[in-house]
Structure formats: C-alpha cells, structure tokens
Amino acid sequence: MKITIVGGGPGGLYFSILMKRQDPSHEITVYERNPAGSTYGWGVTYWAGLLDKLRAGDPPSAEAIAAASVTWTEGVAIVRDERTVHRGDAGFGIGRRRMLGLLADRARELGVRIAYEHTVTGPDAPELAGADLVVAADGVNSVLREAHADRFGAQVTAGRNPYVWLGTTKVFDSFSFAFKETEHGWIWCYAYGFSGERSTCVVECAPGTWKGLGLDRTNEADSLRLLEKLFADLLDGEPLIGREQADGAAPAQWLTFRTLTNRTWHHGNVVLLGDAAHTTHYSIGAGTTLALEDALALAAALRDPVRDPDRPLDAALGAYGRRRRSELLPAQSAAHYSAQWYENLPRYMRLEPARMFALLGQRHSPLLPHVPPQLYYHLDRAAGRLEPLRRLKRRLGPYLARAAHRR
Numbered sequence: 001m002k003i004t005i006v007g008g009g010p011g012g013l014y015f016s017i018l019m020k021r022q023d024p025s026h027e028i029t030v031y032e033r034n035p036a037g038s039t040y041g042w043g044v045t046y047w048a049g050l051l052d053k054l055r056a057g058d059p060p061s062a063e064a065i066a067a068a069s070v071t072w073t074e075g076v077a078i079v080r081d082e083r084t085v086h087r088g089d090a091g092f093g094i095g096r097r098r099m100l101g102l103l104a105d106r107a108r109e110l111g112v113r114i115a116y117e118h119t120v121t122g123p124d125a126p127e128l129a130g131a132d133l134v135v136a137a138d139g140v141n142s143v144l145r146e147a148h149a150d151r152f153g154a155q156v157t158a159g160r161n162p163y164v165w166l167g168t169t170k171v172f173d174s175f176s177f178a179f180k181e182t183e184h185g186w187i188w189c190y191a192y193g194f195s196g197e198r199s200t201c202v203v204e205c206a207p208g209t210w211k212g213l214g215l216d217r218t219n220e221a222d223s224l225r226l227l228e229k230l231f232a233d234l235l236d237g238e239p240l241i242g243r244e245q246a247d248g249a250a251p252a253q254w255l256t257f258r259t260l261t262n263r264t265w266h267h268g269n270v271v272l273l274g275d276a277a278h279t280t281h282y283s284i285g286a287g288t289t290l291a292l293e294d295a296l297a298l299a300a301a302l303r304d305p306v307r308d309p310d311r312p313l314d315a316a317l318g319a320y321g322r323r324r325r326s327e328l329l330p331a332q333s334a335a336h337y338s339a340q341w342y343e344n345l346p347r348y349m350r351l352e353p354a355r356m357f358a359l360l361g362q363r364h365s366p367l368l369p370h371v372p373p374q375l376y377y378h379l380d381r382a383a384g385r386l387e388p389l390r391r392l393k394r395r396l397g398p399y400l401a402r403a404a405h406r407r
Contacts, residue, residue: 043194
C-alpha cells in the first residue's frame, strides 16, 4: 500500500514502523509540520505494561525507549508543608523529544520517508493524492478530521481548571505532587523526571485562584517567578522553565483541557489515530500510551482484516475503530473522574495529608464523588480486607460510571 501519515508524533511514527515490519514494500511517508527536534511539552510518562506491548510490536524501538527512560517507584506529596510518601508500581518517564528522535531513527532505518516542516492543509492536499490509506495523526485540532467533522461526529467537552505545562532543572526521582493553599484558594503541581537533567511540572488551579493570583494577566517571566516561590520546597530552589524561544514578556501559555471523542474513526480511506481520535485528561498520564496502542491496534487490523472482498480496507478500519473505542472506555472513565477529583479538590483537603494522598490514588473511582471522603477512606481500607466490600465496589463502580456517562 501507499500510506500517508499526517503528523509525526509518537503514534504516527510508531505506526509507520509497524507497517514497514509487516511489509517492507509499503510506501510510507510521514508529514510533520514542525521542524525535526521541535516538540511541545517536556516529558511523557508510561508504565511497564506498555513496554511489553512495544517489545511485541518492534523490539529494537522498545529497547531504545527503555534505555532512554528514567524510572520511579514512589509517590511524594507535599500538602501545605507536610511531606507524605507512598510506594507504588514502577513508572517511567522519557523526554518527548528523545522518544520522537528514537522512533524517527527507527522508521527511517526501515525505509519510511519523513518530511519535516511540511504542512498538509486538508483532504485535497497534493500530498494525499494516490494514497491507499491516510492516517490522521495530526492532533486534537486535526485538519483532516475537521474537514469531515459531520462524518466523524467529534464532540469536545471543555474542562474547568487552567493549567500550564512547564519544565525544571530539578530532577525528581519520584512522582511528586505539591498542594499549596493561598488566600485565593488551592494551587497544585505534578512533577516527574524524564532525564538526568530535567523534569516536567504541570501546574493547575481553579479559575478563581488563577485570577486571584494574577496569573491570568502576568507575562510568562513573572508567572514563572511567582510559581517558583509558591513551590520552592518542591523545587529545592531550582528554576521553572517555560516555552523554548518564547518572549518572557509574552503571556504564559495557560490552557484548559479539552476532552475529545469521535462517533466513528474513519471516513473513506482516512483513519484517526491518537489525539485526533480521542483525548484523556493529562492527570492520568496516558496520552502517549493510548496513541501507541492505537498504532498497534490499527496495524493489527490491517494485518488480519475482516473478510469482506468488496470493501477490505473499510472493514479493517471499522474493526479498528470499534475495538479501540471499546478498549478506551476504562481510561476515559478514569480520566473523567481524575479531572473531577482535582476540580473538587477542597472536598479532600480537610483530611490529614496521608489520608488525602491515599484518596489521590483513588481519584479514578466512580464511587468516590458519592461518598464522604473520610468514610470512603475507611471503607477502602476495609475493602482491602473484606471480600464482600470488594464485591460491592466492583458492582457499584461500573453502574455509577455508566450513569455519569448518560448525564
């Protein structure tokens, strides 16, 4: 096949690798609008289960990613000025730029053509002419999806809290949180390492806190200085870093998260992948993992297509979309409740820090919003010892998740 991939993020690049491994005769081109080595964000997170899947898909790229990653097994929370530590499963961080470089190198090694600084303007662009398959991996603002928005049935739900994505020279060896109470309300930070030199920091707060602290009107340089003071104990005096090549006098790049879903994932020979198809709130750290899993599922569908002699590609793309929409439901539910937990943060801050941190780890639960936090904490501890309570949680959780989805 002649395959054109629009978007050179992790999902698009990894899909090109998988398809070249399946059949080296595929003619594959990746078009990326940004220069090589240019990317948004800082580091990405993933868990051990993803590495197992990547090793099955392409062992060389999986090993390269594993070797370039840092790991942690602890979570640390600073609540006001009290530090709490919880041990958990191993997590991994890698610089987004590093991951993209490794995947691009592997793709080129297999014969994929990558064209940087090359914008595809829409479905009638000359770059798409003659393609048997067009993969829209061009992000949440996908021009290919928006050109047929009615066919894909995209729905976007805006989040409430403003957030900003930053870096720091402080190297964290654990996944760290800091919650600071100000006269205008709570502001908090998630931080994790992704290399031996830098870490990612995501700062979030309620709209009233954002405006009360003046973060809605200060430039980037002043915003960074204010946040450095607020999170001084987390950063150990290290600076925060904003956008590269940004003018410090320009406004800071605060955003509100947009949750995207699509009714169907393909139209004709165009298929959605990654953030063009779906987004999940950043607080569960699953965006890159889900895009890579999309790539694995799409490659599998094309390798073993549903038997339909009249429309083999359409059948394969349809099977891919149905499979991934089903598989995504748990992650989308977890992301919904995680975002809701942070949007209702004051509800949990009356607990002592250790208990608050325990419920932070339970923030994906559909039960938690409906049970007083102190009671939930005791029930959850009891559920770990009593099988009837575990069964009750398993039965009620999906029921409440479905009810929330219908609302």
